[in-house]
Amino acid sequence: MTEISEIPSLLVKSGGKTINLTFKNDILSIVKLKNSSPNKFNNSISVEIKVLVPGKKLRLTNFIFEVITAEQAASWVELVRDAAYKNSKPNKHLKLVINPVSGKGGAEKIFNKDVKPIFDAASCTYDITRTERVNQANELMRTLDLKNYDAIICVGGDGTMYEVMNGILSREDAVDVTIPLGTIPTGNALNISLHGDSHGSDVAQSTLTIIKGVPMKIDICSVTQGDKRFFSFLTQSYGIVADCDLGTENMRWMGDIRFIIGTVQGILAGRRYEDWEILNDDLYLFYCGKTPWVSKEFIIFPCALPSDGLMDLVIIKRDGISKTKFINLLKCASTGAHINFNENRQDGYIGIDGERVPFEPFQVEVLPRLITLLSVDGNYCHVNI
Numbered sequence: 023m024t025e026i027s028e029i030p031s032l033l034v035k036s037g038g039k040t041i042n043l044t045f046k047n048d049i050l051s052i053v054k055l056k057n058s059s060p061n062k063f064n065n066s067i068s069v070e071i072k073v074l075v076p077g078k079k080l081r082l083t084n085f086i087f088e089v090i091t092a093e094q095a096a097s098w099v100e101l102v103r104d105a106a107y108k109n110s111k112p113n114k115h116l117k118l119v120i121n122p123v124s125g126k127g128g129a130e131k132i133f134n135k136d137v138k139p140i141f142d143a144a145s146c147t148y149d150i151t152r153t154e155r156v157n158q159a160n161e162l163m164r165t166l167d168l169k170n171y172d173a174i175i176c177v178g179g180d181g182t183m184y185e186v187m188n189g190i191l192s193r194e195d196a197v198d199v200t201i202p203l204g205t206i207p208t209g210n211a212l213n214i215s216l217h218g219d220s221h222g223s224d225v226a227q228s229t230l231t232i233i234k235g236v237p238m239k240i241d242i243c244s245v246t247q248g249d250k251r252f253f254s255f256l257t258q259s260y261g262i263v264a265d266c267d268l269g270t271e272n273m274r275w276m277g278d279i280r281f282i283i284g285t286v287q288g289i290l291a292g293r294r295y296e297d298w299e300i301l302n303d304d305l306y307l308f309y310c311g312k313t314p315w316v317s318k319e320f321i322i323f324p325c326a327l328p329s330d331g332l333m334d335l336v337i338i339k340r341d342g343i344s345k346t347k348f349i350n351l352l353k354c355a356s357t358g359a360h361i362n363f364n365e366n367r368q369d370g371y372i373g374i375d376g377e378r379v380p381f382e383p384f385q386v387e388v389l390p391r392l393i394t395l396l397s398v399d400g401n402y403c404h405v406n407i
């Protein structure tokens with residue numbers, strides 16, 4: 023006999039159309055109903071299946087099937103539930119962190135209208151913290167009793183996820199934390215990357231990923247700046263990318279168009295960055311190497327590491343620095359302090375996951391597989407490369 027868990031899909035008719043429902047993705051729950059009105063099967067029993075119907079936009083609906091006996095109903099319920107939650111835990115209990123000011127301020131409304139009905143249909147339970155100030159999510163995660171939950175879900179943007187991750191990774195038991203994180207994207211930017219498919223920015227799809235998704239380990243960057251440490255899951259940016267994001271915070275009300283305006287502003291202002299250049303300049307110094315010292319008193323590459331597979335490079339341009347400053351800079355090289363020498367540009371934007379940090383040097387280290395996310399299938403995205 024074929025078991026339901028081996029059947030990939032269920033064909034149903036709705037509004038004259040035949041719909042192919044997969045157990046893995048589309049079926050959220052099944053319950054036995056007591057029939058209120060008697061029919062030709064005296065004492066007959068029905069089962070109700072709640073589904074997210076696939077299509078351009080996911081649509082929540084239900085189908086009722088009449089079965090003859092209570093035993094048949096019980097066996098339907100058991101078989102369909104097992105098949106629908108073969109790879110994920112049913113009836114998850116979630117901790118939700120809702121940032122009411124994320125995006126254009128509609129997180130609460132989006133949650134109530136588009137997310138709550140799906141969680142309810144899947145019999146997921148949750149308790150909610152609505153953030154009332156900056157850093158509250160971070161502080162909450164430092165002390166929250168994580169064993170009470172199956173996943174932590176951010177209803178917000180990247181900034182909310184950034185706070186949650188930084189809070190978790192600042193806990194004393196951080197290395198033992200395996201609880202998966204998920205996100206309902208109500209912010210402006212890059213959440214798409216967290217759910218790993220082209221529908222990642224879709225609220226219903228993200229809700230489904232939380233209900234049915236599988237854990238995926240991701241690397242985290244440890245960014246140190248002076249005596250501070252940040253945990254970064256997206257980007258570290260300096261240059262036009264940081265300027266067009268952080269330099270346009272006051273234009274948030276415009277939505278995504280602020281990123282275009284920021285880029286145009288940066289180009290018109292003729293700002294220059296040291297990311298990538300062809301060197302035709304008249305130089306004071308171009309020095310590339312693998313070991314820290316030029317001589318005992320000249321530590322030109324104080325950060326060089328023995329086996330990092332990288333070469334270190336120092337470039338000093340004539341037009342970028344006065345002769346006096348160049349001499350002062352060389353004097354600092356006996357202790358390696360020249361790398362902290364003030365740049366021409368005294369102020370600017372540096373962004374860690376899109377959050378502004380001081381305009382000071384920073385160092386990044388990758389910590390492998392430190393955080394677990396809920397994902398569609400354990401991958402970020404599928405590309406044809």
Ligand SMILES: Nc1ncnc2c1ncn2[C@@H]1O[C@H](COP(=O)(O)OP(=O)(O)OP(=O)(O)O)[C@@H](O)[C@H]1O
Nearest residue numbers: 124125153154155156178179180181182209210211
């Ligand atoms: N009640 C609140 N009032 C003001 N700021 C808040 C409040 N709750 C959270 N925050 C802060 O809001 C900031 C922005 O949140 P978030 O990044 O989630 O939304 P977003 O900026 O719209 O999205 P994205 O970062 O994806 O563009 C976070 O840094 C968080 O600290």
